[in-house]
Every structure is written in structure tokens, then in C-alpha cells.
Amino acid sequence: MPDERYSRQILLQEIGTEGQEKLRQNNVAIVGVGALGTAAAELLVRAGVEKIILIDRDVVERSNLQRQLLFTEEDVGRSKAVVAKEKLHKINSNAAIHAEAIHLNSENVQLLQNADLILDCTDNIQTRLLVNDYCKKNKKRWIYAAAIKTSGYVMPILPEGPCLQCFMHESGVDTCDTVGVLNTITSSIAGMQVTLALKMMVKENVEPSLFYYDIWQGASKRITVKKNKKCQACQGNFTYLEKKENVKVIPFCSSGRYQIQGKPRNVQEMKKKWQRLGKVVDDGITLQFKDILLFRDGRALIKAKSEHEALATYSKFVGN
Numbered sequence: 502m503p504d505e506r507y508s509r510q511i512l513l514q515e516i517g518t519e520g521q522e523k524l525r526q527n528n529v530a531i532v533g534v535g536a537l538g539t540a541a542a543e544l545l546v547r548a549g550v551e552k553i554i555l556i557d558r559d560v561v562e563r564s565n566l567q568r569q570l571l572f573t574e575e576d577v578g579r580s581k582a583v584v585a586k587e588k589l590h591k592i593n594s595n596a597a598i599h600a601e602a603i604h605l606n607s608e609n610v611q612l613l614q615n616a617d618l619i620l621d622c623t624d625n626i627q628t629r630l631l632v633n634d635y636c637k638k639n640k641k642r643w644i645y646a647a648a649i650k651t652s653g654y655v656m657p658i659l660p661e662g663p664c665l666q667c668f669m670h671e672s673g674v675d676t677c678d679t680v681g682v683l684n685t686i687t688s689s690i691a692g693m694q695v696t697l698a699l700k701m702m703v704k705e706n707v708e709p710s711l712f713y714y715d716i717w718q719g720a721s722k723r724i725t726v727k728k729n730k731k732c733q734a735c736q737g738n739f740t741y742l743e744k745k746e747n748v749k750v751i752p753f754c755s756s757g758r759y760q761i762q763g764k765p766r767n768v769q770e771m772k773k774k775w776q777r778l779g780k781v782v783d784d785g786i787t788l789q790f791k792d793i794l795l796f797r798d799g800r801a802l803i804k805a806k807s808e809h810e811a812l813a814t815y816s817k818f819v820g821n
């Protein structure tokens with residue numbers, strides 16, 4: 502007999518007893534446990550997906566509480582993956598939740614190998630393109646999702662269909678931390694993403710099109726994505742699987758500062774973004790904001806307790 506907790510879901514003809522059993526058997530990896538990832542993880546666990554891998558390098562911050570559903574004030578400063586695991590276990594003690602508090606890169610991406618389905622809940626394009634390469638190469642299904650300001654995107658990416666690199670490339674410096682995000686869009690996009698995940702797990706066909714939704718305007722559209730003949734991943738050139746990190750970190754002994762070498766930045770653009778968030782000191786050569794001292798060549802000196810924290814600060818405020 503299936504668990505009574507799923508009775509209302511089993512009543513749905515879209516799920517049924519058979520579908521419910523499929524959900525129980527699937528292993529889902531969630532890459533990024535922020536606004537999208539916490540919402541998606543909670544919905545999946547409540548729906549009866551009992552095998553989940555959570556991947557996130559970050560720690561909970563006070564500014565996350567506005568939209569990251571599983572976290573509370575007392576979690577500030579703790580690993581997102583670990584805290585989410587604890588909360589999810591309280592929701593469903595049958596679930597086997599595996600937490601990986603790491604930065605996913607080409608050297609550890611193999612940990613996705615046991616996943617039947619991967620949910621992209623990250624906030625950066627490099628990790629997405631890495632997941633894209635990994636899934637294309639290993640014929641795995643994944644769901645791209647992104648939300649910023651008041652709108653977002655969702656798209657299921659299937660091994661034989663168009664991939665993310667067919668229409669998306671590295672660009673821009675916008676992150677939630679510089680332009681803001683509404684909590685209802687992250688929850689809605691996560692809801693769309695999980696719905697697609699449930700459909701894929703119960704073996705219903707899904708359309709590999711890009712769904713766009715602006716919750717403030719109440720506007721949505723479905724965009725047909727075609728395979729791009731020039732797409733590297735579709736041609737079997739998996740550059741992101743070979744790529745070593747383009748951000749290098751050098752700890753400055755005992756001073757509590759880390760030097761991070763990233764790509765060159767448009768300092769004026771960065772200054773404008775940062776000024777909306779707080780005080781910026783511009784001495785003509787460097788920009789100083791919070792614990793960051795940024796140089797035009799993309800190098801930054803960051804005051805932090807660990808390399809991990811320095812990298813997280815860099816990726817949040819400077820970009821990836």
C-alpha cells in the first residue's frame with residue numbers, strides 16, 4: 502500500500518499509483534540550493550521523490566531569507582546544502598537526501614552520475630553550461646530554470662533535442678545580488694520546473710521549448726528553440742567539461758584577504774550596480790565596496806574567513 506500522505510496526488514489521473522512509485526524510485530540532483538533550489542527540493546520531497554542530491558557551495562545569508570524557502574534566521578552562516586537536507590528530512594523522513602557543500606566544476610561533476618534527472622537551480626551561466634555539457638555527453642535529462650527581477654525561464658533539455666548552448670552563451674554581469682528578484686517569481690519558476698520534473702518522471706512527453714514568465718506583468722510565452730548547427734556541445738565538443746576554473750584564488754597569509762583573479766570588468770558599470778546596494782569608494786584605480794577591492798583587470802581582494810567565502814562573495818557581487 503502506498504503511503505497515505507500521497508493519497509491526494511495518487512487520485513490525480515496524471516500521477517496514479519504507478520506514477521507515485523516512479524517518483525519514489527527516481528534520483529534527482531538539484532544544482533544550486535537558493536531560491537529556486539529550496540522551493541524545488543521541498544516540492545519534490547513532499548511529492549514523494551525520495552532520492553535527492555543537493556549541491557551548493559554557499560552559506561545562508563540574511564539577504565537570502567526574503568526568498569529562500571527552507572531557511573530561517575538561525576541558519577544564517579551555515580551551509581545551504583546541509584541546512585536544506587536537515588529541513589527536508591523533517592518534512593519526509595523516508596527521503597534519502599545527500600548534501601554536497603561544494604562548488605560544482607569539471608573535476609567533480611561526475612557526482613551527477615547517479616541522477617536520473619538534474620534540476621538547474623544555479624544563478625550562473627558557467628555552471629549551467631557545465632551541466633549542459635555533462636548531460637549532453639552522458640545522455641541525461643535536465644531542466645534549465647532561471648529567475649531574476651520579476652521574470653524567469655524554464656526549459657526541459659533532452660539528450661536528443663536542442664541544448665542550452667544552442668541559444669545561450671556567457672555574457673552579462675547581472676545577478677540577483679546586483680539587480681534584485683521578487684520571491685513570487687522564484688517560487689513560480691520552481692513550481693513550473695518541478696511540474697516538468699514530475700511529468701518526466703512519470704514518463705509523460707514534454708515539449709523541449711523555452712517557457713518565459715513575467716509575474717509582475719502577468720505575461721508568458723513559449724519560445725520554440727531549434728538545434729543550432731554551430732553548437733559546440735551538440736557537435737560533441739564539451740569545452741566546459743575540460744575547462745579548468747577561470748577564477749583563481751590566492752590566499753594572502755594571515756591578513757584574512759584573498760586575491761581572486763577573474764576576467765576584466767567594466768568598472769563603471771559595476772560601480773553603478775553597487776551604488777544601488779551601498780557605499781562605493783572609487784579612487785580612479787580600484788573600486789571599494791563592502792569587503793571587496795576590485796581592480797579593472799578583474800582581480801579582486803576580498804576580506805573573508807575562507808577561500809570558499811571569498812569565492813562566494815566574488816561570484817555574488819562581481820560575477821562569474
Ligand SMILES: [Zn+2]
Pocket residue numbers: 663664665666667728729732733734735
Ligand atoms: Zn546544442
